[in-house]
Amino acid sequence: MISQIGEIAEVIPHVYVNTKCEKVDQIFKNNPKLQGVVVQNGSQPAALVMRARFYQLIGTLYGYNLYMGRPVELVMNQSPLIVDYSENITEVSKLAMAREEEELYDYVIVTRNGQFHGVVSIRNLLLSFAEIRATIASFLNPLTGLPGNLTIEERLKLSLAQETFSVLYFDLDNFKAYNDTYGFKEGDRLLQATASILRSKVTQPDSFVGHIGGDDFIAILNDSAYEEVCTSIIRQFDNTITSFYSQEDLQREYVISENRFGQVESIPLVSISIAVVTNESRQFGSIEEIVSESARIKKICKKHKFSCFYTNVERQSNLC
Secondary structure, three states, X not given: OOOEHHHHOEOOOEEEOOOEHHHHHHHHHHOOOOOEEEEEEOOEEEEEEEHHHHHHHHOOOOHHHHHOOOEHHHOOEOOXXXXXXXXXXXXXXXXXXXXXXXXXXXXXXXXXXXEEEEEEOHHHHHHXXXXXXXXXXXXXXXXXXXXXXXXXXXXXXXXXXXXOOEEEEEEEEOHHHHHHHHOHHHHHHHHXXXXXXXXXXXXXXXOEEEEEEOOEEEEEEOOOOHHHHHHHHHHHHHHHHHHHOOHHXXXXXXXXXXXXXXOEXXXXXXXXXXXXXXXXXXXXXXXHHHHHHHHHHHXXXXXXXXXXXXXXXXXXXXXX
């Protein structure tokens, strides 16, 4: 995916500060689609002359006689937006759209190693920005805005190369009963609240939070300091979940709903289970091994009717 501004730059004619305006006029006439000309000071871009502004000045009552035989420095924009080749397209878009209204559609000048490289039109900039946004959106879960399975798989692959990692799999217990009782809209709101909790609690450098789908989430840490993270998430989740139930359901601590076999029964309130897989005492050779181990640990978590975390490190105390 294109991300650097220099990748979409195009070369256009350039002149120098002492070039006469009549030369610029000739360049525009020879290139009807050209919207601007870069003004260089040596090999470095110093200014910009946009077609519309140029002819606006030349077209005034005395403009032709006043400017045409004189240097272009009299009509050029001496403070154009100049960015380096490696600048991110998204960031350049923000800078471009923050300019004064009269400069809003001016070319963005791109340099490379301090030398003039090319320009980017606002049209191409916005088209590229929109393409980036669309590509990013395709990798995100539309409900929570968290990265989805394609990105999750890539991050898991990267983790295998780390000296230490911890993969946290989150599952909301009894979520189906909540959805059946309170409706999908409230169920979606609960998933969004869960995503928000994970974002706020998984904050270590280079950590990652993703949404596998439904009520399944994942976090990846580049260390084995998962205990505090899990404890903090559980505490916040258990505090938050109370606002999603009626007082009646809270007091009796269950809802009346059909189980997966179609039988009506009392089902506990939603809790969060966290299956932690770390290479603290065991090495993993593939993503499949991590997933398989997480499934085993998740079964242990599911035996409990309240929020808990459990890990593959047997000597480690687990909160359940």
